[in-house]
Amino acid sequence: MSIQERLQSPTPPFFARLRNWGLILAAVSGAILTTPVALPAIMVKIAGYVAVAGTVASAVAQAVTTPGLEA
Numbered sequence: 001m002s003i004q005e006r007l008q009s010p011t012p013p014f015f016a017r018l019r020n021w022g023l024i025l026a027a028v029s030g031a032i033l034t035t036p037v038a039l040p041a042i043m044v045k046i047a048g049y050v051a052v053a054g055t056v057a058s059a060v061a062q063a064v065t066t067p068g069l070e071a
Contacts, residue, residue, distance in 0.1 A: 001065075009065045019061035025054030 001009075011019065029051040033044065 003063075006063055006065055011062060011064060012066050015061040015064040019058045022054040022056075022058030022061060026051050026058065027054075029054065 029047040032039070032047040033051065
């Protein structure tokens with residue numbers, strides 16, 4: 001199965017929720033990182049880590065397929 005086929009195949013419900021939560025985390029942390037207000041350095045650092053974690057979780061969750069559907 002190619003990468004394109006894997007990414008376009010159905011995602012199990014648990015991993016679909018995980019993907020959505022990852023996207024939410026990445027969006028919220030991106031908003032925190034781009035605020036025009038000066039924030040404490042620890043908050044910016046944590047937001048950076050959460051952005052990376054959310055992006056990775058979303059990408060991995062999207063690549064999961066239901067067993068037996070591989071062609």
